[in-house]
Structures are given as structure tokens and as C-alpha cells.
Amino acid sequence: MTSPIVELKRVGKSFRSADGTARSVLEDVDFTLREGEIVALLGQSGSGKSTLLRIMAGLIPADDGDVRYRNQPLYGPARGIAMVFQSFALFPWLTVQQNVELGLEARGISPEERAVRAEKAIELIGLSGFEGALPRELSGGMRQRVGIARALVVEPEVLLMDEAFSALDVLTGERLREDILELWQGGQMPTKAILVVSHNIEEAVVMADRVLVFASDPGRVRSELAINLPRPRDPNSPAIRSLIDEVYALMTASRAGLPTEEPAYSPYAARLPEAGVSSMEGVLELLAAHPFSGRADLPQLVEESELTDEELLPIVNALHMLEFAIVAHGDIQLSSLGQHYVDGNNALRHELFGQQLLTHVPLAAHIRHSLEQEESGELPEEAFLKLLRESMNTEEAERVLNVAIEWGRYGEAFEYNYHTGTIHLPDGSTDGQ
Amino acid sequence: MANFKQYLPRQIVDSGGNRWDLLLLPLVLAVIILLAFGAKQMARPYHVGETIPLSLDAWMLPYYLLRTTLRMFIALGASLLFSCAFAALAAKNKAAEKIMLPLLDILQSIPILGFLSITVTGFIALFPGNLLGVECAAIFAIFTSQAWNMAFSLYQSIKTVPGELVEAAHVFQLSSWQRFWRLELPYAMPGLLWNMMMSMSGGWFFVVASEAISVSNQNIKLPGMGSYIAMAIEARNLGAIAWAIGGMLVGILLYDQLFFRPLLAWADKFRFETSGGDTAQPSWLLTWLRRTDRIQAVGLKxxxxxxxxxxxxxxxxxxxxxxxxxxxxxxxxxxxxDAVIAALVLFAAWRLLTFIHGEVGWHEVGNVLLLGSYTLIRVMVLIALSALLWVPIGVWVGMNPRWAGRLQAIAQFMAAFPANLMFPIAVILIHHWHLNTEIWLSPLMVLGTQWYILFNVIAGASSIPTELRYAAQNLGLSGWLKWRRYLLPAVFPSFVTGAITASGGSWNASIVAEYVTWGDTTLQAHGIGSYIAQMTAQGDFPRIALGIGVMCIFVMGLNNFVWRKLYELAENRMHF
Structure with a gap:
């Protein structure tokens, strides 16, 4: 039962950024996918889990290390590995049946056999009657069913799922997940192993036999958690709840454990969590209010705030970074400063935020410091983007600077002129006292 | 009673084609016979120097229309093949891409007369004693007015196929051939079709130049609409011009209904937005075709x-x-x-310098540059004037949904209509009133291209989000403030799109608009267009090349330094 299908040894991958410096997204990853298991990869955005999935799909080559499928080196997409995409990736001009037949057609299988096999897959996934429909006529959930049927019809040994449920609404996503688990349990799938990349912690814990938590910058496996509970699993059972808690603790550990784990990049060029000011404010207020009264279990906070894991975790990280809250062991605790902030009026909130920003975010402090030295009090954003690009790619650099600017604006530390692309000191503080 | 049929097996009811087949059959047969007849006429014996008998009789018009349309469709087919080959190669081979893209940029800005004067003798030599050589030259000239934008659109689309679809194609083991037909071409289809329609209009615009070949000391008139118009102009026959306009309207209407409309309706399924959106206008012919049994079977085969x-x-x-x-x-x-490319460019530059130095002289270069700036001023002023006229009208129409759809279709039709048919009227008026040609010939340049501004602005205005409209009403915006803060920024991106097309078209049109003849009256405005037209008529090869080269530089410079900047501005700052 445990013979390996896909093996990755010391796999590394780096991307060249615009100025030619290489930035590592994956380093030294060892991973084996074995027969009969479902493995989930969890991690925050930028942790390289999608890159790892694409390396296994043969879509991008690894720079270092060894990738093997059934003990053969993998240079490109293998016939035994199929993939389900986040955005479904259906061909909108083909009918459901033609979409499902795509992989068979590519292999040169005769139309008659194609039709028989497609019909079987379509029925299996509950799409009967929709064979002639175009994808645009279907709802999101139905479209993803087509995506799954398209993958299953080629009878893959390995099914890769790249956030396959995250574009669906919660209810639809759960139903589809349950359907897949049912097929898996019932042995109706030809598939021998499933790899799931997810942002959703509950999804990972309910589905997987093993959960791998990734750390960011560069991406690597931080910890592994085996789950030996029988399926179907009830997300509300105490055993699952405690597992979910455990994973939250693992996922937030990096920020809480702080800089020892961070690589040797300049602290000015560190990635900032992508959290908007108003949502940070909202979470702080929620945390201060009943029923949490200052302390919350992260899964409960997810539920109460109606945010997804993907949205909440950066906010939590940001609050921790600015010391408005303390995160430990999957719990979040409002700090006294955070309480002060919640109690304060708008002017006080701006001031507190600005003060914490300049103390704890080196990039913001660096921007402010540089601006104060300018007589005009302004600098082109390009200078800071260049600094950031030394350790991340162009889009990420822009994202990080945008976060810094939003925070800086709210904290009244600096402002930004969209039309000229310059960062400048707020009016009335040109001397920077 | 009739409904009962649907409970019977289809094979019994519909055996041997259905009534739709029978109804459509005459149309299909007529088209095939006409095409065969036209094709046969193209390969007649012919010797250089012979004049082909042509007449201004209006009864000959259908025949001429057939010949011209046939040429245009052959050229369109060639353009399509060229586009596929070009786009597939350029999108997949980095080394090829490096040369092919700049080359296309240059080819795109070379006016069609330039190609004709270079190639016509070669084509005639290719088929000695046969009309086919001249036909090929004419078709090639039309091809050069159609192919480039199609190739570019296809290339652009292939480069921008969404990443996950490409990944899916790789994961499911599609070969390059399968990927092209299953993914890339369908994805590019809407843009490609749109460009095909633009290309057809472009072809009509130069129909006179491509059929009544009077370059490089040749003087051949091929049977067709273009020659008919050329003869009517020589004979100062206004009645014949009117007949030609009428005939052309019928032609455009026919191929719109029989060819483009069904294609557009069919291509609706290739729209990429997976939900909603406005659907294309239905086509009676496509609906009809889809109901047939036998004829559809041919397509399915x-x-x-x-x-x-x-x-x-x-x-x-x-x-x-x-x-x-x-x-x-x-x-x-x-x-x-890279080194090879650089060496080639240097070599070309060196050849160019020696050529200019030896053949035409630097004085002439300065002269042509000056003429180029005259035309530049004309183009810019006229685009500005037509913007002043059409932007407010377009906004007004676009905000009135009752009018928007209908008027947009009319504007598109006007853009497809070859404006140079109206030139004789302008010549008569200018001649009659003794007006200044430098000023009054200029409007002819935008006569055909202004419509791009109008229908793009209509489209832009009708897609202003309703909530923005309500907000503007609620705030009581009015007068100049309303235009400055709300309406103008809202239609700016679509205006820029329209103006880019209009500007490109106007440069091309300057060759026919700055040098207009009516019988023995020739009106001329100083500009690079009239320079090229004049040199082409004289067959002065070095000066044609110089004129074309300088025009290329102007067009490319304008595209790079003005339009691309405006386009980026629109993309970044004024997007909903």
C-alpha cells in the first residue's frame, strides 16, 4: 500500500526578478506521495505550495533536486498525473462532453471509446444531462464538477487539486468535497493518491491523511501532521476541532516565533502581511467585544468574523507585528495597547497606529526617515520598489509597498500621490519633527 | 398535427435532407457557380500592353462586383493563412519573435501603393501570357492592406491565453497542433473576426489603387469595381460614380449578411467571459444553416x-x-x-545612408521630412476636430440606450464604406469655388476614419456603470464640471482606442486624399501622401522608397510617443 508514486528530493526553485536577481521560492523540499493517501499542503500565500504542485504536474521544472514519478525522472506533464484548477480552466467554447473528452482526444482515442468513457465520468461526478451544455451555462459548482470529470476520465494515478474549492461558495465547496471523499472511500476512482493545495485549514484537516505546513521565504516544509481519523469526518467533532486548533498554531507559529526563522534578507525588504487597515480595525473590535472579550481561539474568530483563513491570517499576523495583539498556540490575545486603541477615538487610533508602524515595521520607518531628509519631503516610489525587488518579484514588491503605503497613510506617517508615483510627508509636517 | 412528427425517429421524418436544405440549396449553388465563373475569368490569356475592354454600363456592375469581391476574399483567405503561420511562429519561437514583431510594425505602416509598385512586374513575369499574373499583383496589394492587423491580433491573443488554460492543455497532453486548434485559435477568434472585418473595409478603400494599376509605368485596368470607378473619374461621369456607390453598398450588404454576420453569430461561443455579457446579433443565415440537415453535414464532416x-x-x-x-x-x-540582428540592422542602416546619399540626396530627405510634418499637422488637427464633433455626440447617443445600438451599427457601416468614393464631389466643389487645396483637401483624410472615434465613444458611453450615472445625477453635476469630472474621463479609454485606429487610417488615406484627380483636373495638397502618390505615378523608385520610409518613421513615432502613452494612461488611471 505504501509504494511511492511521486518522489521529490531536495527540490529547489527560484524565479528571476525583474532586475535579474534570483529569488528562491522553494528550498530543499523533500516529499513523497504514496499510494492510497490524500495529502494536503497548507501555507500562506507565497510559501511556494502552488509552485511545488506545478513541479509535480510537470508544468515547471525544478532548478535543483530530483523529481521522480514511478521512479522515472519527470521532465514534463506525465500521463498518470491530472490536475483540477482553481479557476476551473474549462475551454468555454467546448461543451461539457467535449471538455471532458479533451485528454482522451489528445491521446488519439477513438470517438466511440471517448464517448463511453466520458459518459462514465460524467455520470460518476453527477453531471448527467448536462453533456451538451457550454460551461457558461453552468454554475460555479457544476463547472468544477466538469473540471474534476475531465481529470478523472484519463484515469490518473495522481490527482492534483490546486485550491479546487476556493472559487466556490462555502456550501457548494463542502458538497463537492464530500462527493469526492465519497468516491475516494468507495474506491470508484481510478486514482491512487490525491494532493490538495489549500488555504482552508478545515478543508485540509477533513480531507487529508497527512497535512504539510509550509513556511514562507523561501518555501519549505515546516511541519507535518499525520491524521489517522476515519472518514467521513465531522468538522465539529472534538477530535477534528483540536486538530484544526493545532494546525492554526503551526501556521501562525512563524510570526510568533519571530525572526530566528526569517532568512537573511534585509529587514527593510521583508514581506508585509496583506491586511487592510479597516479589516484590522474590524478584527480588533470583534476581539474586544463579547463573546471574546479580548481572547479568541483562531478557528472561532474565523467563524465569527466571516472571513476565510486566507483573509484572516494576514490580519492576525499584522496585528501581532504591530503589537496590537499577541498570537500564541492558535489563540489570539488583545494587548493592552490594542485595548487602548479600541477604546480610543479616531485621532488617537491614527496616532497609535502611526507610532506602532514606525516602531515595528522597518520598511515604514525607513520610508519616513528617507523622506524627512528630503527638503521637498518627497521621493519617487521607484527607489523603494527597487529595494523590495532585491528580495521578491515585481508584483510582490508592488503589493508590499502598497500595504506599507496604506498603513503609512492611516498612521499619518507618509502619503502617496498616485498620479506622480511619489511618496511624500503628510502636509504640515515637512520639517519632520 | 405537425407536432406529431417530433415523436417519430428523426431518420424517418428527415430522411434525405429537410425542407431547410431544399430552401438553402439554390443559394449555395448560386454562390458556388458565381465563384467558379469568377475564378475562370481570372485565368484568361493576356499580354502586357493589351487593354481589357471595360464599360461604364451599369449592367456590368454586378459582374465587376463579383470580380472585386472574389479578389478580396482570396486576399482575405491568404491573410488568414499568413496570420496563422506568423502568429504561431512568433508566439512560440523567441528568436523568430525578435525579428518578426518589428518587421510587422514596419510592414503595417507601409502604404499599400508601395507594395504594389515593388511587386507588380514580378507577378506579371510569373505568369507570362496570362491575366493571372496581374490578378495576383492586385490580390497581393489587397492582401497587404488586410494581413498585418489580423496577424498582430492573432499573435496578441495567443500570447495572452489565460495561464490556467495553457496549463490545462499541457497537463492533458495536448500537442502544439491540438493546442492551436482547441485553445489558441478559438481564444483568438473574436478579435480575429473583428480585425477581418476591419481588413475588408481597408481593402475597399484601396480598391481603385489595386485594380487600376498605374505604377511603375504600367497601365492596366482589371475588370472590377476599382477600375470602374477609375474610369468614371477619368470620364468625369458623376452618374457612374453614383452607380458605383450603389453597387458597393449592395456588395457590402451582401457579404455582411452572407459572410460576416453568420460568422460573428457563430463565433459568439468563443467569447471568453464565461458568464453573461451581451450576445452577438443573431444571423438569419446561421439559424437557417443550423436547421439544415445535409448542408450542415458537410460542415460537420x-x-x-x-x-x-x-x-x-x-x-x-x-x-x-x-x-x-x-x-x-x-x-x-x-x-x-542578437549580434546577427544587430549586424543586419547596422548593414541596413549603412545601405540606407549610401542609398540616400547616392540616389536622392540629403536635400530631398529634408524636403520629405518637411512634407511629412505637414501631413502630421493635418492628421492631428483633424483628429482633434473630429473628436470635438463626435465625442459629445457619441456620449449623448451612448447614454440613450434606445439610440445606441442602432447608431453604433450605422457608424460601423460608415467606417466600412470607402470614403474615397466621395472624393470626386469634393474635387468638384473645391474646383468650383476655387478653395485653398491645402486646407480643404484635408478633411478627406478623416472622411472614412472619423467613424472609429464615433462608434468607440458610443460603446464607451453606453458601458458607463449605472451607479456612476446615478451618483453624478445625485451630486447634481452639470455643465463643464460634469464633462470634466465625469463624462470625459469615463469615455477616455474608448476614445483613445478609436483615435488610434482613426489616426492610422488617416495616414494611409493621405496618399489618396492629398492627391485627387477628377478627369484632367488634379488637386494636390503639400504633404507626404501626395509626394508618394506623385512619385508612384512617375515610377520614381528611390523617391517612393524614401517617401514610404519617412512615412513609416512618422507613423511609428506617433504610435510610440503619443498613442501608446495615452493608451497606458487610459489603462492605468481611467478604468472601471
Missing amino acids: AIALLERSFTVFRREYDGTSIRARPSPPSANAMRIW
């Missing part, structure tokens, strides 16, 4: 043939085979290639 080719051109190995092993891109080879 063609598709089945294509699908059978997928079996032949499939990937026989997967990612575990040694054949899938990527050969690392050699930095050295890339560097050598």
Missing part, C-alpha cells in the same frame, strides 16, 4: 476531418520520456542571434 488530424499530430510521449527533457536555453546562441 470538415470538423470531423480536423478532429481526425488530432490523432495524427498527437504527442506520443509524456513527461517521463527523455524526449520531454528540456534542452537548457543556450545563452551563447541567444547572444549570437
